[in-house]
Amino acid sequence: MTEYQVIESDQTVYRDGTIKLHGPEGFEGMRKAGKLAASILDALVDEVKPGVTTAALDDIVRAMTLDAGAVPATMGYRGYAHSCCISVNHVICHGIPSEKALKDGDIVNIDVTPLLDGWHGDTSRMYLVGDVPLKARRLVDITHECLMLGIEAAKPGARLGDISAAIQRHAEEHRYGIVREFCGHGVGRLFHDAPEVVHAGRAGSGPELKPGMFFTIEPMINLGKPQAKMLRDGWTAVTRDRSLSAQFEHSIGITESGAEIFTLSEKGLHKPPY
Numbered sequence: 001m002t003e004y005q006v007i008e009s010d011q012t013v014y015r016d017g018t019i020k021l022h023g024p025e026g027f028e029g030m031r032k033a034g035k036l037a038a039s040i041l042d043a044l045v046d047e048v049k050p051g052v053t054t055a056a057l058d059d060i061v062r063a064m065t066l067d068a069g070a071v072p073a074t075m076g077y078r079g080y081a082h083s084c085c086i087s088v089n090h091v092i093c094h095g096i097p098s099e100k101a102l103k104d105g106d107i108v109n110i111d112v113t114p115l116l117d118g119w120h121g122d123t124s125r126m127y128l129v130g131d132v133p134l135k136a137r138r139l140v141d142i143t144h145e146c147l148m149l150g151i152e153a154a155k156p157g158a159r160l161g162d163i164s165a166a167i168q169r170h171a172e173e174h175r176y177g178i179v180r181e182f183c184g185h186g187v188g189r190l191f192h193d194a195p196e197v198v199h200a201g202r203a204g205s206g207p208e209l210k211p212g213m214f215f216t217i218e219p220m221i222n223l224g225k226p227q228a229k230m231l232r233d234g235w236t237a238v239t240r241d242r243s244l245s246a247q248f249e250h251s252i253g254i255t256e257s258g259a260e261i262f263t264l265s266e267k268g269l270h271k272p273p274y
Contacts, residue, residue, distance in 0.1 A: 002195075002207040013189040021212035026119075026188060027253055027260070030214060033070070033121030034251055034262030036114045040064045041125045042267050045274045048127040050104045054086040058097035061112055070116035073191050080235065085111040085124075092179055092220050092228050092237040092245045104130035107140060109247045113191065120191050122216050123263035124249040128272045135223065136244055137272075139176065143221040143246040144271040146170050150199070150217045151252060154259040158209045164201030167219050171200075177226030179245070182237065184216040187251050209254050214262075218249030 005018040007026065022030075040061055047060060062083035065072045072083035087095035087109040088102065095109075102108065111124035126140045146167045153166040171178050184197030195207055199219040224243025231238060239245050248271065252259045264270070 004210060006212070007188075015190055015193050017194055019186065019194050019207060019213060020188060021210060022188060022214055022253070023212065026212070026214065029117060029119035030121070030188065030251065030253060030262045033114060033116040033119040034123065034264075035121070035266070036065070036068050036070060036116055037112050037121035037123045038263050038265045040112050040114065041110060041123065042265050042269050044110060044127070045269055048102065048108060048110075048129060050130050051101050053099050053101050054088070054095070054097040055099050057086060057110065058082050058084055061110075065112075065114045068114065068116065070114040073113040073115040073120055077191065083112075087111070087245070087247070089244055090239045090242045092222070092239060093182055093247060094235045094237055096233060096235055102129045105132055105136075106130075107132060107136050107244060107246060111249065115191075118189055120187050120189070120251075121263060122187050122191070122249065122251045124218065124247055126246050126248060126272060139221065139223050139244055140246045140272060142171065142174050142176065143219060144248050146199075146219045146221060147217055147248040147250065150219065151250065151259055151261065154209060154217070154252060154254060156209055156211050156254055156256060159204055159206045160195060160197060160209065161201045161205030162203050163217060164198050164206070165203035168200040171219070171221050177222035177224055177243075179220035179222060179226055179228055181228045182220055184218045184249070186213075186215045188214045211254050211256050213254040214251065216249055216251050218247060220245060220247045
């Protein structure tokens with residue numbers, strides 16, 4: 001049986017398996033953190049280009065986060081030493097910034113989570129580097145559509161499985177693989193919390209969505225087969241068949257009538273081309 005916990009403003013929050021239900025203070029905190037996260041990704045639009053290293057992009061993310069009075073939630077998280085994750089081409093997620101330069105034709109996911117006043121603004125976006133082949137651009141487009149269809153299914157009274165089914169249906173219509181090893185998650189004062197939000201599943205299954213629930217939806221869609229494998233660094237996940245992978249992520253809150261997206265770009269830079 002799913003347990004829900006109403007979070008009051010002065011309550012210390014623990015990861016205890018319950019699904020947290022937040023009030024107005026939580027929504028306001030997530031709006032501010034999400035706005036900052038989106039503005040950081042907006043600023044990277046002009047920086048992601050051939051010849052730029054992912055380490056340089058990480059430096060920009062760290063500087064913008066700190067300048068805004070926030071901290072990158074990833075720094076020090078389980079030993080991770082960077083301000084964001086940057087995943088290129090066949091890297092599914094959790095790519096580690098390095099001195100390797102981007103090249104023409106790459107597709108890149110940048111995942112940021114500024115922690116602002118105790119709230120986590122978790123979001124990621126795809127970027128196209130130079131002249132990107134049509135099949136890669138199509139993968140990016142469909143992945144964004146999967147995210148938005150998942151968000152459309154997120155409303156009070158629905159089930160988590162409705163989100164999963166909407167994403168799976170659209171991806172498989174285009175014969176893409178849906179990564180199962182990683183999923184969305186509860187978010188708020190905690191970086192990762194209940195519930196787990198899988199991106200393939202059966203409609204009508206899973207916990208009921210209730211107003212005040214905060215979580216991410218972040219489908220990872222592969223051009224080839226869905227299987228992933230971990231590299232020896234313990235972080236980087238890649239496609240087993242080395243096919244391209246794309247991902248978009250938003251943090252959302254369930255309202256009385258639907259879902260509020262906390263991490264929307266105020267500049268309308270939701271997906272490439274920008």
